[in-house]
Amino acid sequence: xxxxxxxxxxxxxxxxxxxxxxxxxxxxxxxxxxxxxxxxxxxxxxxxxxxxxxxxxxxxxxxxxxxxxxxxxxxxxxxxxxxxxxxxxxxxxxxxxxxxxxxxxxxxxxxxxxxxxxxxxxxxxxxxxxxxxxxxxxxxxxxxxxxxxxxxxxxxxxxxxxxxxxxxxxxxxxxxxxxxxxxxxxxxxxxxxxxxxxxxxxxxxxxxxxxxxxxxxxxxxxxxxxxxxxxxxxxxxxxxxxxxxxxxxxxxxxxxxxxxxxxxxxxxxxxxxxxxxxxxxxxxxxxxxxxxxxxxxxxxxxxxxxxxxxxxxxxxxxxxxxxxxxxxxxxxxxxxxxxxxxxxxxxxxxxxxxxxxxxxxxxxxxxxxxxxxxxxxxxxxxxxxxxxxxxxxxxxxxxxxxxxxxxxxxxxxxxxxxxxxxxxxxxxxxxxxxxxxxxxxxxxxxxxxxxxxxxxxxxxxxxxxxxxxxxxxxxxxxxxxxxxxxxxxxxxxxxxxxxxxxxxxxxxxxxxxxxxxxxxxxxxxxxxxxxxxxxxxxxxxxxxxxxxxxxxxxxxxxxxxxxxxxxxxxxxxxxxxxxxxxxxxxxxxxxxxxxxxxxxxxxxxxxxxxxxxxxxxxxxxxxxxxxxx
Amino acid sequence: xxxxxxxxxxxxxxxxxxxxxxxxxxxxxxxxxxxxxxxxxxxxxxxxxxxxxxxxxxxxxxxxxxxxxxxxxxxxxxxxxxxxxxxxxxxxxxxxxxxxxxxxxxxxxxxxxxxxxxxxxxxxxxxxxxxxxxxxxxxxxxxxxxxxxxxxxxxxxxxxxxxxxxxxxxxxxxxxxxxxxxxxxxxxxxxxxxxxxxxxxxxxxxxxxxxxxxxxxxxxxxxxxxxxxxxxx
Numbered sequence: 048x049x050x051x052x053x054x055x056x057x058x059x060x061x062x063x064x065x066x067x068x069x070x071x072x073x074x075x076x077x078x079x080x081x082x083x084x085x086x087x088x089x090x091x092x093x094x095x096x097x098x099x100x101x102x103x104x105x106x107x108x109x110x111x112x113x114x115x116x117x118x119x120x121x122x123x124x125x126x127x128x129x130x131x132x133x134x135x136x137x138x139x140x141x142x143x144x145x146x147x148x149x150x151x152x153x154x155x156x157x158x159x160x161x162x163x164x165x166x167x168x169x170x171x172x173x174x175x176x177x178x179x180x181x182x183x184x185x186x187x188x189x190x191x192x193x194x195x196x197x198x199x200x201x202x203x204x205x206x207x208x209x210x211x212x213x214x215x216x217x218x219x220x221x222x223x224x225x226x227x228x229x230x231x232x233x234x235x236x237x238x239x240x241x242x243x244x245x246x247x248x249x250x251x252x253x254x255x256x257x258x259x260x261x262x263x264x265x266x267x268x269x270x271x272x273x274x275x276x277x278x279x280x281x282x283x284x285x286x287x288x289x290x291x292x293x294x295x296x297x298x299x300x301x302x303x304x305x306x307x308x309x310x311x312x313x314x315x316x317x318x319x320x321x322x323x324x325x326x327x328x329x330x331x332x333x334x335x336x337x338x339x340x341x342x343x344x345x346x347x348x349x350x351x352x353x354x355x356x357x358x359x360x361x362x363x364x365x366x367x368x369x370x371x372x373x374x375x376x377x378x379x380x381x382x383x384x385x386x387x388x389x390x391x392x393x394x395x396x397x398x399x400x401x402x403x404x405x406x407x408x409x410x411x412x413x414x415x416x417x418x419x420x421x422x423x424x425x426x427x428x429x430x431x432x433x434x435x436x437x438x439x440x441x442x443x444x445x446x447x448x449x450x451x452x453x454x455x456x457x458x459x460x461x462x463x464x465x466x467x468x469x470x471x472x473x474x475x476x477x478x479x480x481x482x483x484x485x486x487x488x489x490x491x492x493x494x495x496x497x498x499x500x501x502x503x504x505x506x507x508x509x510x511x512x513x514x515x516x517x518x519x520x521x522x523x524x525x526x527x528x529x530x531x532x533x534x535x536x537x538x539x540x541x542x543x544x545x546x547x548x549x550x551x552x553x554x555x556x557x558x559x560x561x562x563x564x565x566x567x568x569x570x571x572x573x574x575x576x577x578x579x580x581x582x583x584x585x586x587x588x589x590x591x592x593x594x595x596x597x598x599x600x601x602x603x604x605x606x607x608x609x610x611x612x613x614x615x616x617x618x619x620x621x622x623x624x625x626x627x628x629x630x631x632x633x634x635x636x637x638x639x640x641x642x643x644x645x646x647x648x649x650x651x652x653x654x655x656x657x658x659x660x661x662x663x664x665x666x667x668x669x670x671x672x673x674x675x676x
Numbered sequence: 677x678x679x680x681x682x683x684x685x686x687x688x689x690x691x692x693x694x695x696x697x698x699x700x701x702x703x704x705x706x707x708x709x710x711x712x713x714x715x716x717x718x719x720x721x722x723x724x725x726x727x728x729x730x731x732x733x734x735x736x737x738x739x740x741x742x743x744x745x746x747x748x749x750x751x752x753x754x755x756x757x758x759x760x761x762x763x764x765x766x767x768x769x770x771x772x773x774x775x776x777x778x779x780x781x782x783x784x785x786x787x788x789x790x791x792x793x794x795x796x797x798x799x800x801x802x803x804x805x806x807x808x809x810x811x812x813x814x815x816x817x818x819x820x821x822x823x824x825x826x827x828x829x830x831x832x833x834x835x836x837x838x839x840x841x842x843x844x845x846x847x848x849x850x851x852x853x854x855x856x857x858x859x860x861x862x863x864x865x866x867x868x869x870x871x872x873x874x875x876x877x878x879x880x881x882x883x884x885x886x887x888x889x890x891x892x893x894x895x896x897x898x899x900x901x902x903x904x905x906x907x908x909x
Binding site for chain 2: 227228233234237239
């Protein structure tokens with residue numbers, strides 16, 4: 048009984064930490080409609096800066112003031128950093144499509160990662176314990192750390208302060224009004240620039256405060272940013288985007304479930320040990336699944352207002368021009384004869400690019416014609432990879448079985464996750480796909496008995512007939528070209544028409560008898576299957592599989608390829624994949640700071656070509672044509 | 677006070693306003709008459725900077741405000757009351773008013789919440805009610821009161837009588853007359869000719885994005901053919 052109480056208190060403490068981060072994210076989204084990927088980076092920076100400041104101030108013998116002051120100052124510093132990011136970057140892209148905003152903030156994530164590595168190094172840093180709070184108190188015979196007790200208080204205290212700020216000050220009233228109708232607030236004479244900048248300060252401040260307060264609890268490390276952002280996304284989606292109270296409720300639910308899950312005993316499934324108590328992301332998943340079925344916009348959320356200015360009309364997908372078709376045939380011919388001209392290294396690069404082309408084409412299928420932006424496409428790539436690898440590793444199956452099992456597993460999860468995802472749209476859908484991808488990642492990472500955890504599964508090679516680099520290249524070429532052609536065919540088939548109709552006008556599509564949700568669900572699954580095929584091909588190509596195959600950066604890679612090429616051209620993503628993979632390959636070889644360069648490139652790209660490269664070329668071409676006339 | 681010349685506005689490729697011109701003097705109540713989709717709301721949104729004007733010049737208080745941001749235009753003392761009301765549904769009546777509040781302005785009537793409650797007595801009884809839980813007529817009153825909290829020199833009123841019960845329409849007409857007597861300049865858009873006659877000094881008739889007729893309300897009343905051509909349903 049007393050043990051249960053302590054567990055409950057542990058949950059409360061974790062809920063506070065989670066709430067601080069998630070509330071900032073939620074507030075920023077509520078006003079600016081920007082899903083700030085860099086929020087996790089601010090959390091991480093809050094911890095790092097606080098680590099430096101608490102040590103620095105301690106030397107000057109500030110004692111208590113050094114610790115608490117250090118955390119507060121760090122939060123202010125990071126808050127100001129948030130202001131700089133808002134003014135220099137986000138202010139320019141408030142009108143851009145949501146995905147570009149997400150991408151731009153991911154560019155910030157990459158830059159912060161390298162900057163942090165460069166300043167603080169790769170070592171985990173141990174923070175100081177809180178002065179005066181090193182002991183534990185006695186709760187019904189159980190010892191409970193004082194610091195955790197403080198955290199329990201901080202969460203509701205911050206919630207209360209935020210409530211006062213939003214309901215008892217003019218600034219708060221304006222912010223709430225702007226959350227509901229930005230245009231009207233402007234028409235009443237309120238300068239939104241100041242409002243947005245101040246809200247970014249508050250949000251980043253809260254993230255950094257959450258990070259700083261973790262100092263006595265866990266070491267400061269470089270992967271804090273992406274670890275927390277997935278949790279924070281789940282909390283925000285569950286609580287309702289823009290709702291601070293909802294964020295606390297959701298944080299509480301998830302943290303308590305996590306705390307009590309430690310009691311679920313291990314059990315065996317098909318002879319493999321399943322240890323739910325180690326899979327900490329499962330409760331988030333369960334809560335999210337249940338909440339989204341019952342309340343699609345979160346516990347305290349509202350459906351997004353449709354007051355925003357009508358978005359750009361998607362261009363019509365036209366038949367492929369004859370020139371482009373011939374270009375395609377020529378490219379294919381070139382690929383067929385490639386092994387006669389390049390060595391093994393060239394073939395390895397070409398094989399990898401071909402696989403990525405299939406990934407890009409599958410993502411484009413759901414994003415372009417489907418209108419469903421996925422921020423977690425790597426999940427299906429990873430599932431395909433694990434599906435194949437597990438077949439070979441645990442069942443000694445031949446490669447052909449693995450190549451079928453990969454897409455099958457990805458497709459099954461596509462059916463499961465897709466069922467939830469197609470019920471949402473826009474940025475909500477993107478966040479949900481990301482959360483699902485994190486779940487896949489965490490299963491791969493935490494279910495060590497089955498997947499080998501972080502060490503991955505090694506030694507998964509093709510059957511003896513396909514071990515030659517050229518043979519495997521041809522196999523990949525055949526399967527990837529077939530996959531791309533099938534996807535293309537579907538876009539021009541009645542299924543593709545129905546999909547596009549559902550994207551452009553769900554109501555009208557429903558009215559002429561298209562079951563939009565079902566069509567989208569099918570498209571989601573198709574995209575998952577082909578991403579899974581790519582993943583399976585990738586496993587036998589690399590000989591191994593790791594959780595990183597399903598990680599956020601991989602998902603962003605896929606997105607970059609599609610967006611670089613342009614979402615609304617069919618050929619674009621193929622070109623995007625080739626260009627992006629080439630760029631990536633070169634960057635990693637050229638510089639240690641490739642994340643920084645890549646992040647900066649992503650940001651530059653978003654600022655320069657909101658239509659993508661292919662879209663940009665098409666525009667130039669059309670312009671040239673118009674001038675000819 | 678407000679001068680619009682050669683205003684052209686587009687939504688994408690659709691040409692909505694063509695060469696719209698209007699001129700409003702201080703203290704006047706001017707009505708923009710026209711059928712649904714004639715371009716009344718777009719004219720107001722263009723003046724307010726909510727929809728970009730492709731060509732033309734908009735002058736307010738002898739300053740060129742074309743292309744300025746909405747909040748800057750509102751800060752100069754031009755108030756805007758949208759046709760769909762756009763009350764902040766989760767904010768209380770008092771909070772809605774607070775969002776509209778600006779500093780007192782020289783040469784314009786100064787409003788406080790209490791003064792506005794004297795004009796809109798219904799609102800006084802529901803200070804803490806969320807905007808989303810008010811009737812259409814109450815919301816219409818609140819949206820006007822909210823704009824007045826900015827102490828404007830002139831206001832753009834987009835279809836204030838739309839969807840209101842006849843009794844409330846009557847009340848609305850009295851309110852506008854009261855505002856005029858305070859010295860406020862009013863531009864309103866209407867489909868309801870009867871309502872326009874109750875409050876306005878002059879009228880512009882707009883159709884398919886072009887100004888077709890301009891004259892005093894008396895002249896319009898005498899001109900059967902214009903009324904038949906542009907205003908009858």
